Amino acid sequence: MVRHVEYVMGMPISLDLRDEEDLASAVTETFTWLHEVDARFSPYKVDSEVSRYGRGLLAAADLSEELDDVLSRCAYYEDISGGAFSTQLPGHDFDPCAVVKGWAVQRAADHLHAAGARRFCLNAGGDVVTSGEPEPGRAWRVGIRHPEQPQAVCAVLASRDGTVATSATYERGAHILDGRTGQPATGLLSVTVVADDLTHADALATATFALGTDGIAWAATQPGVEVLIIDEGRRVHRSPGLTPG
Amino acid sequence: MKKTIFVVALSIAGFIAVWRFEPMGTSVATSAPTVTSAPSASSGADGNTTADGTAESTQFGTVQVRVTFDGSRIRDVALVQEPSSGRGVGALPQLREEALQAQSANIDTVSGATMTSEAYISSLQAALDAKGS
Numbered sequence: 001m002v003r004h005v006e007y008v009m010g011m012p013i014s015l016d017l018r019d020e021e022d023l024a025s026a027v028t029e030t031f032t033w034l035h036e037v038d039a040r041f042s043p044y045k046v047d048s049e050v051s052r053y054g055r056g057l058l059a060a061a062d063l064s065e066e067l068d069d070v071l072s073r074c075a076y077y078e079d080i081s082g083g084a085f086s087t088q089l090p091g092h093d094f095d096p097c098a099v100v101k102g103w104a105v106q107r108a109a110d111h112l113h114a115a116g117a118r119r120f121c122l123n124a125g126g127d128v129v130t131s132g133e134p135e136p137g138r139a140w141r142v143g144i145r146h147p148e149q150p151q152a153v154c155a156v157l158a159s160r161d162g163t164v165a166t167s168a169t170y171e172r173g174a175h176i177l178d179g180r181t182g183q184p185a186t187g188l189l190s191v192t193v194v195a196d197d198l199t200h201a202d203a204l205a206t207a208t209f210a211l212g213t214d215g216i217a218w219a220a221t222q223p224g225v226e227v228l229i230i231d232e233g234r235r236v237h238r239s240p241g242l243t244p245g
Numbered sequence: 246m247k248k249t250i251f252v253v254a255l256s257i258a259g260f261i262a263v264w265r266f267e268p269m270g271t272s273v274a275t276s277a278p279t280v281t282s283a284p285s286a287s288s289g290a291d292g293n294t295t296a297d298g299t300a301e302s303t304q305f306g307t308v309q310v311r312v313t314f315d316g317s318r319i320r321d322v323a324l325v326q327e328p329s330s331g332r333g334v335g336a337l338p339q340l341r342e343e344a345l346q347a348q349s350a351n352i353d354t355v356s357g358a359t360m361t362s363e364a365y366i367s368s369l370q371a372a373l374d375a376k377g378s
Contacts, residue, residue, distance in 0.1 A: 005374050012365040014374045016354065123370060126357040134353055143350060143369065145357025151369060152347035153355065168358040192356060220338045230345055237340035245352070 002027055009038045009101065011125030017112070018119035018134055026115030030108045034124075037104040041070070043095045054094030073099045077203045078179070081218070085207035086179025102127060102165060102202025109198070126166050129198050130159040141245035147189040147230050154236070155228055156245035157194065165201035166192045167209040178210045187212030191219070192228040194242065201225065297325060 002017040004027060013034060017023060040049045049067055052058050063071070074096050077085040087096045101124065109122050109129040119132040121140050130140040139160045143153030147170050157164060168191070169176055174184035191208045195201035204222060208215035208229065216237050219227045226239035288294050293313050300309040313321040355370045365371050 003374065003377050007362060011360045012362065012370070014354070014370060016374075121354050123354045123356075126355065126359040126370070128354055128356050130354075140354065141350070141352045143352035143355045145355050145359070145369070146345075146347045149347050150364070150367060151349075153350060153352060153369070154345055154347060156348070156350045156352055157356075164356040166356045166358060171358045171364045172360060190357070216340065217337075220340045227340065229340070234345040236343045236345050238343070239338075240341055245350075 004031070006031055006034075008034045009042070009104065009124070010044075011101075013105070013125070014121075014123045015112075016121040016123075016134070017117060018132075019117050021116060023112070023115060023117050026112055026117060029115070030111050033108055033111060034104060037100065040064075041067070041096070041100045041104070043093050043097065050094065050096060050100075070096050070099055070103060073103065073199060073203065077207050081179075081207040081211060083179045084185075084210040084215075085203065086177070086210075089177055089179060089182055091182075092177075098206040099199065099203050101125070102163075103199040105129060105202075106163070106198040127198060127202050128159070128164045130163070131161055133160060139243075139245065143245075144192050144228060145190070154230065155192075155238075155242075157228075158243045158245040159194070162194060162196065163198040163201045164192060164194050165198060165205045166190060167202075167205040169209075176206060176209050178212060185210045185212050186232070188215060188229060188231055189234070190230045191215065193219070194226040194228075194239075195224065293320060300325075 002015060002023065004015045006013055008031065015027065017027065039045065042048045043050050043054065045051060049064060053067065074087045077099065085098065088094050105122060105124040105127060106129060109131065112120060113131060117131065119134065122129045128142055134140055139158035142157045142159050142164050144155040144157065144166065146152040146154040147168055167176060168189060170189065176185045177183065178185040188209055191205045193201040193205040195204065204219065204225060208219040211218055213231065216229055216231065219229060226242045228242060229237040231237065293315050296312050296314065298310045298312065309325040311323050311325045312319055354373060355368065359365055359368050359370055
């Protein structure tokens, strides 16, 4: 059993590990990986691989396997969202954070699993990967933060082996831009996506938020995911298949 | 006229393929469409020829298209009959709508935008982390 919180990659990352076995070294390695991602992929660190790539200092042949992977995923989400999801906006530095965050945390969870962890919940700034059950016979109960009341939730979802990501601007202001216009995205207060993989959940949540009200119908047609969207009119739009916790 | 019938048959095949498309990746067993009426063609006063395709019975209902020709060129393809239920345009996946409600519930973790340390300190997640399990 381990409870660990660390501020890394610019966000609080909490691990709630329920396995009885000693997995201390796996936990250390997991957070070491997240620190490595921070050093290599932060657009806010001048010497990071991402910053050097953004300034055109890295040739295609010099890209690491990981950055290559991230770039191809960024291109994918840009494509399926019709450009609303964007890593390269005019007047802004290259910023793949919307993919890097989910991707790095999914890899961290995969590492824990490979090391033998089966019952854990990893929460990175509100993006969640769950594995197994916190107690025999029940799923993890994942609350969805109420967009206007920090201490309240507006829904509770049940999750065993799954991921839940939420994009919203209630905390940091209008920081999600609609790549189609270059302007802050409007129309939605909060977008939650449930998927098998956190990279996908997180990127889809960001893309849906960037699409604004267009994102409601768009998200509904995305295969293999479930969504819970709250619009500016305080209406909740949710997939029929979402599992209440 | 032979060419016309051939084109109409192709159009029907295309429409049926559209109805059979399952966006969620679930597969369904489909039986071969059965023809319930013969194709027909008529010439209008404007010189266009209109041809109705055969009405095809699919598992989603009956599908029939009408093709309008200007000489040998297709001017328009329209649905004469379409399934009343199943994979029509109205059957795209839809979200349910409900009112936003606040609740306090017994939870293990919180999904939400919690990036800054200031927001974290006063967050439900921090309370859960502090409480332990």
